[in-house]
Amino acid sequence: MSPTDASAHAVSTPMTGVGTGICSDTSEDGVARGVGRVTDSEDTLDLRLPQELLALLDARGADAGRGGERRAQECRGDGTVLPASRTSTGNDLLDGVGGWGPIPTPAGVFQLVPVRVERDLPLVCRWMNDPAVTEFWELAGPQNVTAAHLRSQLSGDGRSVPCLGVLEGTPMSYWEIYRADLDPLAHHYPIRPHDTGIHLLIGAVTNRGRGLGSTLLRAVADLVLDQRAACTRIVAEPDLRNISSVTAFLRAGFRFSAEVDLPAKRAALVIRDRSLRDLL
Template sequence: MTPTDAGTDSGTDSGAGSRPLTDTGGEDTLDLHLTDELVALLATADGTASTFGDLLDDVATWGPAATPAGPFHLVPVRIERDLALIARWMNDPAVAAFWELAGPEEVTASHIRAQLDGDGRSVPCLGVLDETPMSYFEIYRADLDPLARHYPARPHDTGIHLLLGSVTDRGRGIGTTLLRAVADLVLDHRPRCTRVIAEPDLRNTPSVSAFLSAGFRLSAEVDLPDKRAALMVRDRAHRHVL
């Protein structure tokens, strides 16, 4: 998935993610098949193949993260419970400009179902802050994504997309707080993951700034089919000093 990122902490932009990339071959995250070479790369340390039944180490069990804004949970999306709320966020003009999912609820439902019905390489989640659903996340395997064609991916690289649902949560540092919290959750609960990845539009200074403030570093500039992106990386090795 390669979002055209919006700035998480600007006054007008809506979040740090948007719709998944559809590349020139028509493949998105859910269409990128595992090659024999990638299966070998994803082998466990003892040489046996990894089990692909849970590619993201059971996001539903990760539990809360303490943040300066209150306790935060990632709650995997359930269509019947969450669709109306997420679709309303997708129809906010500031969100729609980047995610391109405005329209009837079925537009958003189709996007979410593609992930829920897939092999688990992308998990859509509500971000619940202090018991209030207020953001939407996609936690995905960057190494199994078309994005991996555009940077030197490592096995278990994990990507994040984010949008903030409420205008009142934008422009006051909440995006940075949540980016740091979710990156920490990934690193705490995915022991084989050494890096958390994001790819905001290089022109979107507020978004890049939010990632930098959340402990990410600018690794490279990469040309993607729909934008020139800032490849942002949060390294496990440096997580406690950034």
């Protein structure tokens, strides 16, 4: 989706259902073509269901047995009602994205601010209707289309958090930080527990093509690694056709791992490893 470095597109487009808590079509054999070309032997670990996912499935089964009780919800001080984004063990699935705070970057002070639909919907909807963004996000249309996409995450179990990227006090990008190991994407590559995914689009045309995509991707990937001690890898799956997006990730210290066939696209699986953080 963005740019860098190379265009007006958005850096890391989501596949249908990825990062939203909505299950995508899993009729494929579960391992995407191209994974055999993974360049890091550690990427070929056996697929295992993380304990947190098993706990979530157990919890859902218990809810069904009680007649589908509504999930508990919590209110912030400003009155916004948010879903309880916790597993049965009481752990925040993404370690409190909203509290990660501002960080310095070469482009200025940057912060991820969780989306509030009533405040942010018009802005995000306008970005989604930009033709350069629509080509890859496929969320063009009236506000109810964007609202449904946002609410599917906000009303979920906390495995995906939609955020505005605020640079020097100005909202200029849209992000989704999500648990890749608990996401439909996990059907398509050898996961590790706590793998964390990133989707990004750069909003204003004036912010594209200036290298902001790679600058912010590197900063946010570092932020995730700093804030999520259990996470050893950041992953993303930009559309292979989106050359500017793939380029932005590679310039941000991600390495190309494989080509994967997802329900809505053929993607480049790119990974930023904690162990290689200071080398790439």
